[in-house]
Amino acid sequence: MSGPSPIVREQLIRAIPNLRAFAMSLCGDTTRADDLVQETLLKAWSHLGSFQEGTNLKAWLFTILRNLFFSEHRKRRREVEDADGHLSARLAVHPEQNGHMDFEDFRIALKQIPNDQREAIILVGAEGFSYEEAATISGCAVGTIKSRVNRARSRLAELLELPRAGDFGPDRLSETVVKREPVARQK
Amino acid sequence: MTDNDKKAKTGLGLTSDTTKQPNQSETKKVQTQNNDAPAESAPVPEIDQHIRSHLGRKIKASYDDLVRQPVPDKFLHLLEELDRKENEE
Secondary structure, three states, X not given: OOOOOHHHHHHHHHHHHHHXXXXXXXXXXXXXXXXHHHHHHHHHHHOHHHOOOOOOHHHHHHHHHHHHHHHHHHHHHHHHHHHHOOOOHHHOOOOOOOOOHHHHHHHHHHHOOOHHHHHHHHHHXXXXXXXXXXXXXXXXXXXXXXXXXXXXXXXXXXXXXXXOOOOOOHHHHHHHHHHHOHHHHOO | OOHHHHHXXXXXXXXXXXXXXXXXXXXXXXXXXXXOOOOXXXXXXXXXXXXXXXXXXXXXXXXXXXXXXXXXXXXXXXHHHHHHHHHHO
């Protein structure tokens, strides 16, 4: 089999920063995230023959990565449970994380929601996949993705102690937004 | 369904051998692990539209910050290495 076409190769390279961000969001650990990205690239490369140019390479790569993550996660959990009889504190917030400190409070909250909800909100809310694409990536129904996204939002709002509907003052909101969001707007 | 769709599906399914979806009991375990997480069927309280968009911007900004992190050279080296191996074959 010959290597990927220059276009696919270029797409593969361009997807790496997003794959890393997705992996870091899933596992919260830079070293493990990089391992996941590396495994994903190797797996993708060896299966590129079955990939049709013009279809969504990024979605395909994300599928490979999340499948690797979830199978490894299940394996690890079994090991941890075998060793201790219960889940160890290893799953608690991990301090090692790339990225700007400004987002630390948010990332800590994100780590506290269930994996499937975190995956859904990242795919849809951060990476910009459609509900349909996210459902294909996660191997579940569109309705399940929608429900997970809703749960994730609701839980994050709780964890970040965002004001409830009704007592949500616009001043308080815009103040936070102005402080937090200038980076996003540059894009 | 177009040919492309079919191929995309085949492509997306290729990892299913090592990575099948969690079964029902595993899903339940995950939920007990986060013991304050509601069951999948429990109703979710609606959140205010302003909070939703505020949260949406936060999620995006925090994620984009990760996307902008410099990529270690090892990934490009890996692809070069794969290229090289293929050319040798």
